[in-house]
Amino acid sequence: MSVAVLARATVVARSAPMEGAVELVVLDPAAANIAQPGQFFQMGVEAPHTLLPRPYSVAAVDPDRGRLGFLFSVVGAGSAWLSSLEPGDRVRLIGPLGRGFTPSPGAAPICVGGGLGIAPLVALSAWLVAAGRRPVVLQGAREAARLLPADRFPGARILTATDDSSAGWPGSVVGLLETVAAREQEWFVCGPTPMLQAVIGLADALGLPRQRIQIALETPMGCGVGTCLGCVTPAAAGGYLLACQDGPCVRADRVDWSRVEDAFHG
Numbered sequence: 210m211s212v213a214v215l216a217r218a219t220v221v222a223r224s225a226p227m228e229g230a231v232e233l234v235v236l237d238p239a240a241a242n243i244a245q246p247g248q249f250f251q252m253g254v255e256a257p258h259t260l261l262p263r264p265y266s267v268a269a270v271d272p273d274r275g276r277l278g279f280l281f282s283v284v285g286a287g288s289a290w291l292s293s294l295e296p297g298d299r300v301r302l303i304g305p306l307g308r309g310f311t312p313s314p315g316a317a318p319i320c321v322g323g324g325l326g327i328a329p330l331v332a333l334s335a336w337l338v339a340a341g342r343r344p345v346v347l348q349g350a351r352e353a354a355r356l357l358p359a360d361r362f363p364g365a366r367i368l369t370a371t372d373d374s375s376a377g378w379p380g381s382v383v384g385l386l387e388t389v390a391a392r393e394q395e396w397f398v399c400g401p402t403p404m405l406q407a408v409i410g411l412a413d414a415l416g417l418p419r420q421r422i423q424i425a426l427e428t429p430m431g432c433g434v435g436t437c438l439g440c441v442t443p444a445a446a447g448g449y450l451l452a453c454q455d456g457p458c459v460r461a462d463r464v465d466w467s468r469v470e471d472a473f474h475g
């Protein structure tokens with residue numbers, strides 16, 4: 210794990226690459242030098258009644274220009290405040306935090322993102338391509354307008370699924386995954402809890418060992434550094450994992466999926 214940096218980063222760009230999402234690019238050379246795909250940052254929020262920072266996966270890492278990118282939806286006061294930042298504004302960042310993805314050299318990498326769960330997979334896809342691999346990226350969204358454009362994944366093979374059948378596979382991204390799944394693959398997955406549980410069910414049915422699946426967990430978080438226990442996740446071995454310390458990227462066999470609850474939609 211890398212050493213986290215506390216910084217006041219400068220916003221260099223804000224855009225809306227797809228419907229329902231905001232992209233912030235910030236200048237933070239020290240963090241951009243060490244951040245790994247799957248790690249996250251605690252972003253300081255200065256809106257009223259928002260004491261805690263908000264955790265966000267790094268969606269782009271550009272060490273040459275000292276930049277980090279974040280991709281998020283506005284769901285409450287913290288994300289609304291972050292979405293209002295303009296180029297030149299400053300934002301407090303703590304990170305990179307947690308454990309990122311650890312792709313193994315042999316297996317074919319399949320990245321599966323549901324909704325804004327695509328964010329950490331953008332960085333992972335770029336990292337894999339830079340390492341000479343050709344990942345397959347499966348992106349699911351409610352509708353075509355909510356898909357991140359394919360040109361955000363240079364060098365990868367992109368497949369899409371939409372709930373309303375407006376683009377790509379008609380239905381869930383897990384249904385799409387079933388059409389390309391094979392045992393020699395390694396899956397990297399991020400999305401809502403029901404989607405994660407469906408991915409695990411599919412892997413079990415296909416005989417793909419859970420060790421070959423890495424999940425980027427998105428639990429509620431408080432501190433982000435292992436002290437508040439706000440991010441506990443049921444462990445397969447009994448007890449709990451801390452998503453902020455043991456994850457957010459964990460091998461799927463380490464989690465007791467039967468005890469995982471959907472903290473945001475349940």
Ligand SMILES: Cc1cc2nc3c(=O)[nH]c(=O)nc-3n(C[C@H](O)[C@H](O)[C@H](O)COP(=O)(O)OP(=O)(O)OC[C@H]3O[C@@H](n4cnc5c(N)ncnc54)[C@H](O)[C@@H]3O)c2cc1C
Binds near residue numbers: 426427
């Ligand atoms: C490690 C990690 C990485 C994350 N990376 C990303 C990312 O890259 N992009 C991104 O968009 N989000 C990401 N999230 C989720 C993000 O942290 C939350 O959406 C954010 O903290 C919400 O803050 P808020 O103040 O806007 O909303 P709050 O006021 O905290 O919540 C408002 C409402 O939204 C609900 N809510 C909160 N989070 C979510 C969620 N993730 N999905 C659905 N409903 C939610 C709450 O239950 C509540 O009802 C990540 C979370 C973790 C733990």
Ligand code: FES
Binds near residue numbers: 429430432433453454
């Ligand atoms: S967020 Fe505080 S212990 Fe994980």
